[in-house]
Amino acid sequence: xxxxxxxxxxxxxxxxxxxxxxxxxxxxxxxxxxxxxxxxxxxxxxxxxxxxxxxxxxxxxxxxxxxxxxxxxxxxxxxxxxxxxxxxxxxxxxxxxxxxxxxxxxxxxxxxxxxxxxxxxxx
Amino acid sequence: xxxxxxxxxxxxxxxxxxxxxxxxxxxxxxxxxxxxxxxxxxxxxxxxxxxxxxxxxxxxxxxxxxxxxxxxxxxxxxxxxxxxxxxxxxxxxxxxxxxxxxxxxxxxxxxxxxxxxxxxxxxxxxxxxxxxxxxxxxxxxxxxxxxxxxxxxxxxxxxxxxxxxxxxxxxxxxxxxxxxxxxxxxxxxxxxxxxxxxxxxxxxxxxxxxxxxxxxxxxxxxxxxxxxxxxxxxxxxxxxxxxxxxxxxxxxxxxxxxxxxxxxxxxxxxxxxxxxxxxxxxxxxxxxxxxxxxxxxxxxxxxxxxxxxxxxxxxxxxxxxxxxxxxxxxxxxxxxxxxxxxxxxxxxxxxxxx
Numbered sequence: 001x002x003x004x005x006x007x008x009x010x011x012x013x014x015x016x017x018x019x020x021x022x023x024x025x026x027x028x029x030x031x032x033x034x035x036x037x038x039x040x041x042x043x044x045x046x047x048x049x050x051x052x053x054x055x056x057x058x059x060x061x062x063x064x065x066x067x068x069x070x071x072x073x074x075x076x077x078x079x080x081x082x083x084x085x086x087x088x089x090x091x092x093x094x095x096x097x098x099x100x101x102x103x104x105x106x107x108x109x110x111x112x113x114x115x116x117x118x119x120x121x122x123x
Numbered sequence: 124x125x126x127x128x129x130x131x132x133x134x135x136x137x138x139x140x141x142x143x144x145x146x147x148x149x150x151x152x153x154x155x156x157x158x159x160x161x162x163x164x165x166x167x168x169x170x171x172x173x174x175x176x177x178x179x180x181x182x183x184x185x186x187x188x189x190x191x192x193x194x195x196x197x198x199x200x201x202x203x204x205x206x207x208x209x210x211x212x213x214x215x216x217x218x219x220x221x222x223x224x225x226x227x228x229x230x231x232x233x234x235x236x237x238x239x240x241x242x243x244x245x246x247x248x249x250x251x252x253x254x255x256x257x258x259x260x261x262x263x264x265x266x267x268x269x270x271x272x273x274x275x276x277x278x279x280x281x282x283x284x285x286x287x288x289x290x291x292x293x294x295x296x297x298x299x300x301x302x303x304x305x306x307x308x309x310x311x312x313x314x315x316x317x318x319x320x321x322x323x324x325x326x327x328x329x330x331x332x333x334x335x336x337x338x339x340x341x342x343x344x345x346x347x348x349x350x351x352x353x354x355x356x357x358x359x360x361x362x363x364x365x366x367x368x369x370x371x372x373x374x375x376x377x378x379x380x381x382x383x384x385x386x387x388x389x390x391x392x393x394x395x396x397x398x399x400x401x402x403x404x405x406x407x408x409x410x411x412x413x414x415x416x417x418x419x420x421x422x423x424x425x426x427x428x429x430x431x432x433x434x435x436x437x438x439x440x441x442x443x444x445x446x447x448x449x450x451x452x453x454x455x456x457x458x459x460x461x462x463x464x465x466x467x468x469x470x471x472x473x474x475x476x477x
Binding site: 073 | 135299461
């Protein structure tokens, strides 16, 4: 674990930078109250809908993209430990190569399925 | 770990961190001058010679501006947003080896914040945390433009994560390790008598996939849909002002520097001087510290070349449409990355198999 200690130190420095930015900009900047300045930026359109809440339901497709990403990212994560030992395992024959080829066939089938159903067309 | 060692590590960490933050003002100036060069106009030329102090003037101006918080926002997430982007982009600096080692005070000091075995995994995982900052910033602003920008940005960033993971798997397969330091060690010397022994000769497709995907990860121009100012005003940072707005750009430029550093480490020999081996350098220069200086300079030079390419591409290539962007990731880069892994595995089997 000692190798990870410098990352903690770097984290402290980064937090100090963020806090410094936040505090300095609040200390140095002026504070002038104005009603229009605090309203939501909307190109001058006076629409009561915008002023209260912009968080309307969005398209289901974005959620679908996130789910597909999750599946493929897990598959990508499976590649990493395999890749780590692959070169050494070559002394023992082609076992890992064949296993990975079978796995890739499944990934490619999944990719074809995603494209067949047009899941990624967000617009 | 005793106190002297702790202070040495702290000072080293601070130096490397400050060096990477220094990239931000330099890159702002280079970007504006590069844009001016390409678009045939003078660019910044008022503050200092050739406008080199322009970024400092900008930063001071940002600091002395009011930081308004619109009344409809979610205050906590709104204030957290920019810093949640800045934190991960600062943390991934830890994984990057900027040089071999120096001998000071009778100790060997590695020129890397943390020499961890899983450096590449650390890089991938921490860099993807930046999505939260974008989402928080966009959602908390309670503005249509911000929300749309954040949604676009998050779906873009997560889509391009997979090609990055695939091409990283390819590099891991080739080098047989997760440690970026070990990868650089393996890229020393000369290949075939006339080429520098760089990873790019062995995995050109991996380089191409990673290069394109990193453009999208850093929200640079061919893929800058999240902040396409013509449609979305400013994307997820529309409602931000003052130094919080600048924090988004600091994070973007630090990301740019670390992305270039990752490319240099994986494919361009890291800190190694092309064609020359470290032992030869040590023999000629005499001292390990001088060798380390040369190595760091070499690393900086390689990063600078890549950063210039980033600027050059930004001001030359027009923006993608959103469906084209998604299709490039899922239809082209992911199959290319998969095919690259399969072909590399089969080739390795034929060359090194039993």
